[in-house]
Amino acid sequence: MLSRVARPSRLLCVVREQFSPKRNLTKEARVAVLGAAGGIGQPLSLLLKQMPIVSHLNLYDIAHVMGVASDLSHIESRAKVQGFLGPDNLRPCLDGADIVLIPAGVPRKPGMTRDDLFNTNAAIVRDLTAAVAESCPKAMLGIITNPVNSTAPIASEVLKKHGVYDPRRAFGVTTLDVVRSNTFIAEAKGLDVSKTNVPVIGGHSGITIIPLISQCTPPVSFPPEERVKLSMRIQNAGTEVVDAKAGAGSATLSMAFAAAEFCKSLIEALNGQEGKVQCAYVRSEETEAKYFATPVLLGKEGIEKNLGMGKLLDVEVNLLKAAMPELIANIQKGEQFVGDSK
Numbered sequence: 166m167l168s169r170v171a172r173p174s175r176l177l178c179v180v181r182e183q184f185s186p187k188r189n190l191t192k193e194a195r196v197a198v199l200g201a202a203g204g205i206g207q208p209l210s211l212l213l214k215q216m217p218i219v220s221h222l223n224l225y226d227i228a229h230v231m232g233v234a235s236d237l238s239h240i241e242s243r244a245k246v247q248g249f250l251g252p253d254n255l256r257p258c259l260d261g262a263d264i265v266l267i268p269a270g271v272p273r274k275p276g277m278t279r280d281d282l283f284n285t286n287a288a289i290v291r292d293l294t295a296a297v298a299e300s301c302p303k304a305m306l307g308i309i310t311n312p313v314n315s316t317a318p319i320a321s322e323v324l325k326k327h328g329v330y331d332p333r334r335a336f337g338v339t340t341l342d343v344v345r346s347n348t349f350i351a352e353a354k355g356l357d358v359s360k361t362n363v364p365v366i367g368g369h370s371g372i373t374i375i376p377l378i379s380q381c382t383p384p385v386s387f388p389p390e391e392r393v394k395l396s397m398r399i400q401n402a403g404t405e406v407v408d409a410k411a412g413a414g415s416a417t418l419s420m421a422f423a424a425a426e427f428c429k430s431l432i433e434a435l436n437g438q439e440g441k442v443q444c445a446y447v448r449s450e451e452t453e454a455k456y457f458a459t460p461v462l463l464g465k466e467g468i469e470k471n472l473g474m475g476k477l478l479d480v481e482v483n484l485l486k487a488a489m490p491e492l493i494a495n496i497q498k499g500e501q502f503v504g505d506s507k
């Protein structure tokens with residue numbers, strides 16, 4: 166067991182926090198996770214519980230969530246954890262939320278595309294977003310549930326229907342594509358991964374995922390064949406995990422990490438920290454697709470500025486051209502679903 170004397174005293178910690186110029190512990194950051202008992206929801210909630218910037222963590226699911234909340238609530242960190250089970254408790258879960266993350270829904274099995282999840286997950290996202298629109302219309306909303314190319318537009322359409330849509334506040338979470346790109350490229354080049362950053366644009370499935378290796382920080386170069394191989398690995402990385410899990414679901418731990426990073430940036434920006442940039446799938450004028458992932462600068466009201474895709478190499482332009490028909494069709498499918506819903 167860790168010795169109590171070996172740890173910094175609580176008094177000392179409090180004193181440090183009180184006088185630190187970066188102190189933001191007094192600010193409330195209320196985060197709700199919908200689908201919190203799932204493969205992503207549980208590790209995501211654990212990571213959020215460990216963040217001193219989170220003051221309240223409300224966990225909602227249609228099963229098993231009270232046990233998850235009870236378990237997490239024993240951790241000696243700031244966030245006050247509460248569990249909310251079943252539809253009758255959804256509104257209380259959302260009341261006062263600053264950020265809502267939605268990983269509720271079914272994951273892929275080998276042989277499935279993300280679009281194959283549409284029939285089940287579209288209605289889940291629609292209904293959960295309707296509750297967000299009614300209970301916490303000003304919250305930042307992060308859609309993790311696949312197919313993100315369609316579910317993020319579904320969420321936006323629902324918010325519009327309720328007259329509370331603010332495109333600065335609605336995000337399809339594509340951070341995992343960036344996390345993977347950073348990892349694979351740092352591995353290939355022997356770079357410090359913590360200082361490697363590769364923007365990823367487009368959407369979040371197969372060929373709609375467009376890593377901009379030419380814009381990597383630090384700059385990297387690859388022979389053409391190796392670049393193609395790397396891009397394809399990034400595009401198929403989700404399937405790599407689905408196949409390795411052999412029927413037990415898709416990426417959960419890396420996704421939880423990615424969503425926690427995204428959420429942390431969002432809270433920091435809401436708290437007034439400048440320069441917080443994340444790639445996300447957002448309402449966009451960058452291309453003919455109404456939703457498109459690019460790096461966005463975050464601020465106190467959500468997206469402060471879309472930083473766009475920058476200058477692409479010819480190979481990247483070709484990836485973009487290949488992505489557009491599928492991306493546009495995925496968006497239309499989501500919009501149509503809400504249009505057809507009563």
Ligand SMILES: NC(=O)C1=CN([C@@H]2O[C@H](COP(=O)(O)OP(=O)(O)OC[C@H]3O[C@@H](n4cnc5c(N)ncnc54)[C@H](O)[C@@H]3O)[C@@H](O)[C@H]2O)C=CC1
Pocket residue numbers: 199200201202203204205206225226227228268269270271272273282286289293308309310311312313338339340341342369414415416417420
């Ligand atoms: N955006 C991204 O980069 C990624 C997205 N995903 C997607 O995230 C979703 C969740 O994946 P996992 O956590 O692995 O699935 P999972 O099946 O382990 O967990 C899903 C959870 O959602 C809950 N749920 C189902 N219907 C619900 C409803 N109406 N309200 C509240 N909760 C509900 C379930 O009870 C379960 O606890 C999947 O659609 C998956 O494809 C997965 C990885 C990456």
Ligand SMILES: O=C([O-])CC(=O)C(=O)O
Pocket residue numbers: 272273279311341402403404406407415416
């Ligand atoms: O591949 C999947 O189904 C889950 C996912 O979105 C990812 O891992 O990127």
